[in-house]
Amino acid sequence: LLDSVDRSTGDDLAKTPDHTGNLSLDWQASDVVSANLAWQYVGSQIIKVPARNAQAFKSESYQTLDLNTNWTVTQALDFKLGITNLTNTQRDEVATDADFILEGRSVYAGVEYKL
Numbered sequence: 050l051l052d053s054v055d056r057s058t059g060d061d062l063a064k065t066p067d068h069t070g071n072l073s074l075d076w077q078a079s080d081v082v083s084a085n086l087a088w089q090y091v092g093s094q095i096i097k098v099p100a101r102n103a104q105a106f107k108s109e110s111y112q113t114l115d116l117n118t119n120w121t122v123t124q125a126l127d128f129k130l131g132i133t134n135l136t137n138t139q140r141d142e143v144a145t146d147a148d149f150i151l152e153g154r155s156v157y158a159g160v161e162y163k164l
Contacts, residue, residue, distance in 0.1 A: 053094070061095045063105060068092035085117040098147045108143040111151065112136075129159040 053065040061067075070090040077083045092110045097103050117131035137154040144151075 063095050063097055066092035066094040066110070068110075081121045083119045085115075087115040087117070089113045089115075096143055096147045096149065098143060100146045106143040108147075108149070109141045111138050111140060113138050113151070125163045127161040127163075129161065130157070132156050 053062050053067045068090070069092060070088075072088045074086045075083065076085070090110065090112045094108050095105050096108045097105050113133075114135040115131065115133045116135055118129065120128045120130075122128060132154060134152060134154045138151060139145075139153065140149055140151045
């Protein structure tokens, strides 16, 4: 386990959230179609903000949700489609002022060919 507190000073460690968590649900709909729903939680943390004279501020927690699908066309060919940051979560002002930007919702598609 990672401790988010400096034991010698008792101060919170910079850029180290108190808690993080990940949960993934996989569904095999058939032999050729599968889906995955992935949730990530990042707890509040202390961030030094260069734009604010490098002072330390508390950045609030955030969560993201991703949806991924896969269609196996042949043994060698897969099609993929998904949405990252499904809920379009944005980081707070403290994080964005320190250039910790969270990409907004995005859709992707892909093809995988196995030789």
